[in-house]
Amino acid sequence: MPRYQATLLIELKDGILDPQGRAVEGVLKGLGHPVEEVRVGKVLEVVFQAENHLQAEEKAKAMGKLLTNPVMEVFALEALKELP
């Protein structure tokens, strides 16, 4: 079965205060970077097997949903590629 690598991006929802992002933002600003806003999220790279690209996409989205807390987070399937 083909192997796929999915890149899942998990972020806090818009409107939820992200103190970690604020701290990073403060440091960047302090170093003179003209930063407007920073928000910190998580990137998960998942390698798994699937029959085809379509099934791989379904599986990746199901895993993203499982690993996200919908109260405070949203996820996006950033990339999906077949591995050699």
Added chain:
Amino acid sequence: MRWAIVRFPGSNCDEDARFAFAKVGLRAEYVWHTETSLKGFDGVFLPGGFSYGDYLRPGALAAKSPVMAEVARFAREGRPVIGVCNGFQVLTEAGLLPGALLANLNLHFTCKAVGVRVERTDLPFTRLYGKGQVLRLPIAHAEGRYYADPETLERLEGEGQVVFRYAPLHGEADYNPNGSLHDIAGITNEKGNVLGMMPHPERAVEEVLGGTDGLPLFLGLVQEVAR
């Protein structure tokens, strides 16, 4: 009445909990998180700690443990379920309580005694407290900022599901230690049988350890049997 104290890899308030249960004469036994049955138990306690090292999100991986199906059954059947600190995080991650617990606003792990006001006294957990009574309880967490969307908050307030709220101990203005919305320190479900709270009542059952304001919570559970 027999209580199960669920141990996840990384739980660290399990022994404190058993000590508190023993102090009021309740039987409590440790149950490993891979167990699939809580047969023979009447209540379940999810202790504080750092289950799975807080990986992914605090409580997120523990919420998917095999034992959690049984905890969900207890919640459904109206049996008492208590989650303290990481246990509260597990209950929200498992969807057994609404909302979520985010990083403290100041990003610090905060370990100190705080004021906690009792908002409801008609629950098994709070029946021995006075309404409006301010308890002195320890907190020890980095992710305790209660968050829920405006509709959920409104519902919680409307249904009286907020059980504990941070309050000044000595008139201080900055009494909310983590930025929790509505100063929420503990909530219950609609039925009132599932309690989640960030402060540690099990660490406040001995005068020598800083106070006994947590003791009535456990004593109230003893009366649950007699009822």
